[in-house]
Amino acid sequence: MSTIRIVQGSASAPTKMASYDAALADAGVENYNLVAVSSVIPADVDVEAVGTAPNLGPAGERLTVVEARATTAGPGQVSAALAWSRSADRGPGLFYEVADETDSDDVEHRVLEGLAAGQDLRDWEFGDSSVAVEHSQAEAGVYTTSLVLAVYGESEPIC
Template sequence: MSTIRVVWGSASAPTAMASYDAALAEAGVENYNLVSVSSVIPADVDVEAVGTAPDLGPVGDRLTVVEARATTAGPGRVSAALAWAQSAEGPGLFYETAGETDQADVERRVREGLRAGQELRDWQFADPQVAVESQRAESGEHTTAIVLAVYGESEPIC
């Protein structure tokens, strides 16, 4: 595996699924089938916060991701956050959280979760990094905020 890219996006649309699809498009991963995994970063892998994914392979392929996602029917606010830290030994952790709340709240919660996960492991971690996406939802529309860690390139799904 080469690199794990952290991407994010938010969007509004007439339905919940359409807003999710549009948020994925903003993050550059709308043309892949996402497969969620828990939150362990393999040893010897770089993690880069890039915002929007580059071309990761053919349309319809599978992407392995850790996903923070929140959707609401407006009015309101949605926020998603992903925090990560790697150890000197190589492996690391992602923690994600999301909800109908503000940016500061999801950042506080994701940092708390990451600290709790670090305490479960006997690794020396570097300073954590956090990516947060937040957007206000207007009345009559659905809004989704996402932050994803995308593991490597796409792979054929069948």
């Protein structure tokens, strides 16, 4: 595997699914089939916050992701956060995600608490933590989605 990229986006649209699709487009991953995994970072893999994904392969292929995503009907607000930390010497690490209809400070605080709890379950010595947060205001009459994804490598054929 090459790099795990942290991407994020927000968007509004007339339906829940349309706002999710538009948020994926804002993050650069709208043309892939996402497969969610739990939150373990393999050893010796780089994690890089890029904001918007580069071209990761042909449309319709599978992307493995850890996803923090929240959608709300406006008016309101929505936030998603993804935190991560690696064990020493490029060993394995963890992602933790939180998403809710709340402000960015709240999801950032909760995701870091979750990450700390996950670290306490393991016998690894962890380094510093990082966090990415996406927040958006939802206007009346539309749905708004905010998301942060950890995208593992590049796309792969589904069949």
